[in-house]
Amino acid sequence: NAGVMQNPRHLVRRRGQEARLRCSPMKGHSHVYWYRQLPEEGLKFMVYLQKENIIDESGMPKERFSAEFPKEGPSILRIQQVVRGDSAAYFCASSRDTTDTQYFGPGTRLTVL
Amino acid sequence: AQSVTQLDSQVPVFEEAPVELRCNYSSSVSVYLFWYVQYPNQGLQLLLKYLSGSTLVKGINGFEAEFNKSQTSFHLRKPSVHISDTAEYFCAVSARAGNQFYFGTGTSLTVIP
Numbered sequence: 570n571a572g573v574m575q576n577p578r579h580l581v582r583r584r585g586q587e588a589r590l591r592c593s594p595m596k597g598h599s600h601v602y603w604y605r606q607l608p609e610e611g612l613k614f615m616v617y618l619q620k621e622n623i624i625d626e627s628g629m630p631k632e633r634f635s636a637e638f639p640k641e642g643p644s645i646l647r648i649q650q651v652v653r654g655d656s657a658a659y660f661c662a663s664s665r666d667t668t669d670t671q672y673f674g675p676g677t678r679l680t681v682l
Numbered sequence: 683a684q685s686v687t688q689l690d691s692q693v694p695v696f697e698e699a700p701v702e703l704r705c706n707y708s709s710s711v712s713v714y715l716f717w718y719v720q721y722p723n724q725g726l727q728l729l730l731k732y733l734s735g736s737t738l739v740k741g742i743n744g745f746e747a748e749f750n751k752s753q754t755s756f757h758l759r760k761p762s763v764h765i766s767d768t769a770e771y772f773c774a775v776s777a778r779a780g781n782q783f784y785f786g787t788g789t790s791l792t793v794i795p
Contacts, residue, residue: 611772611785675725
């Protein structure tokens with residue numbers, strides 16, 4: 570059973586460009602979570618999605634950030650008009666349900682020049 | 683909401699010595715507790731978790747942790763560390779009825795030969 574997959578592993582963008590981060594959950598998992606890890610800090614929750622629904626986006630910045638988890642395909646975290654402060658590692662996790670352990674992907678390291 | 687405090691940001695320890703990484707949490711509701719390990723430039727790997735039952739939890743790589751409800755602690759221990767244990771360790775908590783994980787800021791364990 571493959572683990573949580575994220576791509577790309579590394580992403581470099583210039584200020585003002587868009588970043589699209591993809592996450593494929595583990596087989597059988599319908600719950601996806603996105604976290605951001607800033608340098609020298611722990612992970613901070615951003616958003617929790619189930620198929621086609623955003624359940625909790627209390628950790629998402631109000632502007633430029635959006636997430637989706639379509640019926641088919643991976644979950645996407647989209648950052649529009651990136652700024653240097655968006656440079657971080659973005660981790661995706663998945664679980665079977667809300668009482669299950671969250672399993673993490675390897676992360677996408679975004680660098681904004 | 684829940685919060686996690688990892689009291690030590692850096693812990694150096696000699697090879698084959700014992701180690702304890704401290705974690706305290708706060709929550710007004712019942713929680714699940716987790717320890718994750720992060721190797722350089724990699725994602726988070728689950729070490730162990732406490733959901734219910736015995737307060738002493740054994741995980742992978744010889745680690746164990748004890749849940750102490752009265753002290754709201756979940757300290758991680760290993761009786762004899764190896765060079766390969768050098769990594770960042772994160773304590774996390776989630777409400778039993780919730781969906782967010784709250785992470786501590788991490789403890790960097792360095793094993794000295």
